[in-house]
Amino acid sequence: MAQDEILRCHELRKAFGDLVAVADVGFAIAAGETYGLLGPNGAGKTTTISMIAGILDRDGGEVLVCGRPHGPSSTWGKRRIGYVPQELALYPDLTARENLRFFARLHGLGRAEARRRIDEVLAVVGLTGRAEDAVKEFSGGMKRRLNLGVGLLHRPPLLILDEPTAGVDPQSRNAILESVAALAGEGTAILYTTHYMEEAERLCDRIGILDLGRIRAEGTRRELVALVGELDRITLTVEGPRVVPSLQALPEVRAATGHEGRVEVMVEDAGRALPRVLGAATDAGVTVRAVEVHEPNLESVFLHLTGKALRD
Amino acid sequence: MTAATAMTIARAAGAIAWANLVRLFRDRTNVFFVVIFPIVLIMVLGLSFGSGFRPPLGVVNGDGGPRATELVRALEAAGHRIVPVSGDAEARDAVEHGRLSGALIVPAGYDRALRAYTPVTLALIGRDEPAAHRLGAALNAVVTRVTMPARAAAYARSAGVSGGFDELVARAEAAPAPGVTVAVSAAGAAGPSPLGGYEVAATSQLLLFMFLTSLNAASAVIETRSLGISRRMYAAPVPVGVILLGEAAGRVAVALLQGLVIMAGSALLFGVRWGDPAGAALLLVAFALVSGGAAMLLGAAARTGQQANALGLLLALGLAAAGGAMAPLEFFPAPMRLLAHVTPHAWALDGFAELLRGDAGLAGVLPQLGVLTGYAAALLALGAWRLRAALTR
Ligand SMILES: Nc1ncnc2c1ncn2[C@@H]1O[C@H](COP(=O)(O)OP(=O)(O)O)[C@@H](O)[C@H]1O
């Protein structure tokens, strides 16, 4: 184990009946590192995170928190984890301060310490002025920020964030991303799940690409993009019948997916492939309204690895 | 267990219980349903049951003469609450329906018969129950005393003393008579005395509302689950047992608070004396544990808050009705009274009745406390088991 390794898990497995939600997941996170689990809805992000947080019994595998085996009955490990669930786990009829106090007591903070930490956390998430308001009067973004704040109360060395920006305004999203970056800067190990490629690219030191309960690839953004090689991505805005099968049949095309008039095509060299792609589209009887050519990014990586788009 | 662990457990469980109470009263309508509504209901029911739960004595004064009026006054002076009734049929109906404890018929011609020195019979309509016989004896004593001068006048006339009826009665009243009185002293315990109207109303509403409020608040458990707060609690460094303890404490605290409001309110406003303090406190706690356990089970087993609320209302009203917390158990036929003791309400009612009659102490309600503790243990264990499954699923 590396000196500053906060989390290590391997061979995590969980099935719900016949459905294997998490098949064989493992990774490690060091202090101050932000690890992203990137995958579409249903990929198994929440299930993975729940097993790591110790709120879901696992079928197999192992979790080590700060070097010690961790599971649902380990309060030692839970003291070192800040868990921010995907849902807004807050009492809507209590104020922000009352919610924070409630969870501070659950984490065993004494009265004076709780009061001090609550004020600090309120400042971090920018809700000092709204501390005495009922949560149900908050905007979606404010609720998200408070949801994050609850996870910070006990200064955990490992922070687990499950899609912490789902459904918020750009301003709150920015605030949340900045808070997370600041926490990582202070040495917190962060496990961050998202299906937003931009967030993973901006925030995460390393990223695991999760699909159908398996990590398909893992590495820094640069390493992942290198997996795609020199592939370019062409986005077509089209009108008309389905064109994806005929595009997939072209030798220049490595992968193609389509959804609601947007077709994503992975090609080796956009300059050479573009005329063939457009020709095939015309032959298939579709009208091409717009064409964009992109450098490789995580979206391309995901498409390359799984044959489908991250958001569908 | 170290002191630090105990502190952690107390903090966590206390926080969960406290959140439950705060949230209950954050909804202002609950202030009405927990505080105002039951007290008003006790007032209305207490008034309609009447003070002492003893209906007044009806008197049909079919005569209206001076001697008849004298008799009615004497009855009043002897402490009977008298209601004039116009006819026999009305009197009979009122007694049958419990509006009167009995009805005394003073027949037309009462005055004349006394003056004519002929015997008169006063009919007393009463139900076939010990209280009616006691009433008959009490009325007999008054009537005998009031008509004593008339008897003396009859004797004087037969002994040849001259003078009219009124004159002889006046002389008899003035004569110093060597009286014989009976001084009563008691040995052994008295039989059960009936409870007052407010006492009946307060005990029944206490149990009805403790159960109702507790089950109604059970939807909070479901909300906590559906909001994902229980998952988050589980992520905190507290054993799942402590979370269950906190939820149970929250449920019991709600029931206990409702009970205290009704106990204190009825004592302060309506003068209800709850009897032996230790016995009353323990019965209250035991029934709060029963109510809390039922709420815990409902909160763990129901799928949605609406489902829990509907089921809770049905259970709370049904059990209260079956257990005698709506209509007093005395009105139930014997087999129903036996069946009523399937509900914890009937046992708690029995216990409170023992205490309210003023002669039972803690020892007198031990059987009821035992049964209620058994119910509480079973319900809390079941509830904890179901909730644990729901939390860790
Ligand atoms: N409690 C559950 N019971 C049955 N299936 C579940 C349960 N939780 C998750 N799943 C299934 O497991 C898969 C992974 O879900 P999840 O981990 O929530 O994905 P993500 O968080 O990446 O969107 C999905 O197919 C989901 O439907």
Ligand SMILES: [Mg+2]
């Ligand atoms: Mg999820």
